[in-house]
Amino acid sequence: MSIPAVAVYDLSYAYPDGTEALRGITFTVEPGLAVALVGANGAGKSTLLQHLNGGLFNARQGEVRIGETVVSRKSVSLVRHAVGMVFQDSDDQLFMPTVAEDVAFGPLNAGLSSEEVERRVESALERVGMTQVRERPPYRLSAGEKRAVAIASVLAMEPEVLVMDEPSANLDPRARRRLIELLRSFGHTRIIATHDLELAVEVCSRVIVLDEGRVVADGPMVGILNDEALMEEHGLERPHILRHMHPHT
Amino acid sequence: MRLADWTEIGRMDELGRMDSPVHRLDPRAKVLVSLVFIVLVMSFPRYEISALVPFLFYPVGLIALARIPMRHIMKKMLIAAPFALLIGLVNPLFDRQPMCSVGPLELSGGWVSFISILFRFVLTVSAALALVAGTGMYRLGAGLERLGLPRVFAMQLLFLYRYLFVISDEAARIMRGVRLRSVGSGALGLRVYGSLVGQLLLRSMDRADRIYQAMVARGFDGEIRLLQQSVPGWCDAVFAGCSLILLGAARVWNLSDLLGIWLAGGVS
Structure with a gap:
C-alpha cells in the first residue's frame, strides 16, 4: 500500500481562549484523491486546514503527516512547499502589486533561478487561463479572476497537495463553473473545505463530515450526502444535485 | 464618497504604469533628483521669489516628458493647498514691513514671504506628484529600498x-x-x-x-523578492547628472535676475 499523501492521527487542538476546536480527528487521504471537508460553521474545518500546512502546530495531541514528513516547527518549510493553501478571501492572498509578482512570490522565496521562476509563473497562469492579466494589479480583477490567480500563485510552488478553504465563496455562477472544471482537472491530492455541497459532489469522490471538532462521517461522497438524517443532524442538507443523480444533459 | 475615489489613487496607479522616457528611468535616479530638488527649493531665504522661478522647469519638464495630464496634477495639488494656505496666511499678519512696490501697490514682507511659501508649495508638491505618477508606487518603493531605506x-x-x-x-x-x-x-x-x-x-x-x-x-x-530589478544605465546617469548640475546652478545663481540683466544689457 502506498504512503498516504495526508495523514491526520488523533489530532486535538484548543485555542488559547480555551475553545476546543478539534477533538481527536483521524483520517488519511490517498495521493491524487479529492476529498471534501464539510460541516456547519464552527465545526472546525478552518482550524483543521491550518494544521495541514503548518499554520498552527501546537496541537495538544496527535500529529499530521504530509507524505512521510511529520508537520512540526522543524519541518514547516518543507511542508509549506508540499502543501499549497488557497485562502477563502483572495484579497488576503494576493498582496503583491501585480499578478505576475504575486505568482512569483512563492518560487522566488524558494530561491529558484529567474528562468525557472519565469517558467513557473507562465505555466501556472496558463493552467488557470489567466495569462492575459499578468501585468494587472490584483485589486482590479473580478472575484473569479482573483480566485484563479490565487490558485495559480499556489500552483507555481508545484505542491503535491492542494488545500482550499471555501473556493467557490463569492463567485458568480460562471466563475464557479470554471472553478469546478479547473479543480476537476487537477491531479493533485485535494482537500476542499466547503459549504457548496454541489461543488463537492462534482469535484470530490470522498467526503469527511465534521461536527464540533470530530469526524462524524467519512466515506464515499454519494452515500454520505444522500443520508438525509445524518446531514440534517450535523447542520447540513442533502444536496439537490443528488436527488436525481442521472445527469440533466 | 470613498477615500480611493476622492484621492483618485487608482488613476495615479494607472499613470504610474504607463510607458514614457520618464517611466523608463531608474527609480533611484528620480528619487535622488527629486529629493535634492525639494531640499534646494526649501533652502532659499524666506523672501525669495525670482530665484525660484527657474525651478519650475523641473516638475513641468518631468510631467510633460512623462505624458501625465497636467490637469490631473493640478487637481491633486488643490487637495493639499489648504495646508500651505493656512501656514502662509499667518505671515502677512505679523510681518507688515513694506518690502517692495508693484505699481501703486505696496507689498509688505509678510505678503512676499506668503507668495514665496505658496510658490515653494507648488514646486515641491508638483515635483513629488510627478515622481509618483511617473514611476508608480511599486517601483518607487523598490527604488527607495535599494537607496538604503530600511x-x-x-x-x-x-x-x-x-x-x-x-x-x-x-x-x-x-x-x-x-x-x-x-x-x-x-x-x-x-x-x-x-x-x-x-x-x-x-x-x-x-x-x-x-x-x-x-x-x-x-x-x-522576511524578505520580499521582486521579479525584475531595473539595472541603471547611462540614461539614468545622464538624467541625474544634468538635473543636479542645472538645479545646483539655479541655487547658486539667480538665473531670473541674470536673464533680466542679460536682456537689459542686450537692449541698451
Missing part, C-alpha cells in the same frame, strides 16, 4: 498602498451600514464614529493576520 519601511509603504483600496472599501461598507440605520437622526455622534474606527481597526488587524498567514504559507522569510 526594508521594513519600504514594505510598509507597499502594503499600505496595496491595502488602501481594500480598507477604504471596508470603511465604505461600514459607513453604508450606519447610514441605512440612522435615517433622519442627522449628524452622527462622536461615540458612533469612535466605535466605527475601532471596528475598522479590528477588521484591519484580522486581515493583516490572514495576509501574514498567506505569506508564510508561500515561504515568506
Whole structure:
C-alpha cells in the first residue's frame, strides 16, 4: 500500500481562549484523491486546514503527516512547499502589486533561478487561463479572476497537495463553473473545505463530515450526502444535485 | 464618497504604469533628483521669489516628458493647498514691513514671504506628484529600498498602498451600514464614529493576520523578492547628472535676475 499523501492521527487542538476546536480527528487521504471537508460553521474545518500546512502546530495531541514528513516547527518549510493553501478571501492572498509578482512570490522565496521562476509563473497562469492579466494589479480583477490567480500563485510552488478553504465563496455562477472544471482537472491530492455541497459532489469522490471538532462521517461522497438524517443532524442538507443523480444533459 | 475615489489613487496607479522616457528611468535616479530638488527649493531665504522661478522647469519638464495630464496634477495639488494656505496666511499678519512696490501697490514682507511659501508649495508638491505618477508606487518603493531605506519601511509603504483600496472599501461598507440605520437622526455622534474606527481597526488587524498567514504559507522569510530589478544605465546617469548640475546652478545663481540683466544689457 502506498504512503498516504495526508495523514491526520488523533489530532486535538484548543485555542488559547480555551475553545476546543478539534477533538481527536483521524483520517488519511490517498495521493491524487479529492476529498471534501464539510460541516456547519464552527465545526472546525478552518482550524483543521491550518494544521495541514503548518499554520498552527501546537496541537495538544496527535500529529499530521504530509507524505512521510511529520508537520512540526522543524519541518514547516518543507511542508509549506508540499502543501499549497488557497485562502477563502483572495484579497488576503494576493498582496503583491501585480499578478505576475504575486505568482512569483512563492518560487522566488524558494530561491529558484529567474528562468525557472519565469517558467513557473507562465505555466501556472496558463493552467488557470489567466495569462492575459499578468501585468494587472490584483485589486482590479473580478472575484473569479482573483480566485484563479490565487490558485495559480499556489500552483507555481508545484505542491503535491492542494488545500482550499471555501473556493467557490463569492463567485458568480460562471466563475464557479470554471472553478469546478479547473479543480476537476487537477491531479493533485485535494482537500476542499466547503459549504457548496454541489461543488463537492462534482469535484470530490470522498467526503469527511465534521461536527464540533470530530469526524462524524467519512466515506464515499454519494452515500454520505444522500443520508438525509445524518446531514440534517450535523447542520447540513442533502444536496439537490443528488436527488436525481442521472445527469440533466 | 470613498477615500480611493476622492484621492483618485487608482488613476495615479494607472499613470504610474504607463510607458514614457520618464517611466523608463531608474527609480533611484528620480528619487535622488527629486529629493535634492525639494531640499534646494526649501533652502532659499524666506523672501525669495525670482530665484525660484527657474525651478519650475523641473516638475513641468518631468510631467510633460512623462505624458501625465497636467490637469490631473493640478487637481491633486488643490487637495493639499489648504495646508500651505493656512501656514502662509499667518505671515502677512505679523510681518507688515513694506518690502517692495508693484505699481501703486505696496507689498509688505509678510505678503512676499506668503507668495514665496505658496510658490515653494507648488514646486515641491508638483515635483513629488510627478515622481509618483511617473514611476508608480511599486517601483518607487523598490527604488527607495535599494537607496538604503530600511526594508521594513519600504514594505510598509507597499502594503499600505496595496491595502488602501481594500480598507477604504471596508470603511465604505461600514459607513453604508450606519447610514441605512440612522435615517433622519442627522449628524452622527462622536461615540458612533469612535466605535466605527475601532471596528475598522479590528477588521484591519484580522486581515493583516490572514495576509501574514498567506505569506508564510508561500515561504515568506522576511524578505520580499521582486521579479525584475531595473539595472541603471547611462540614461539614468545622464538624467541625474544634468538635473543636479542645472538645479545646483539655479541655487547658486539667480538665473531670473541674470536673464533680466542679460536682456537689459542686450537692449541698451
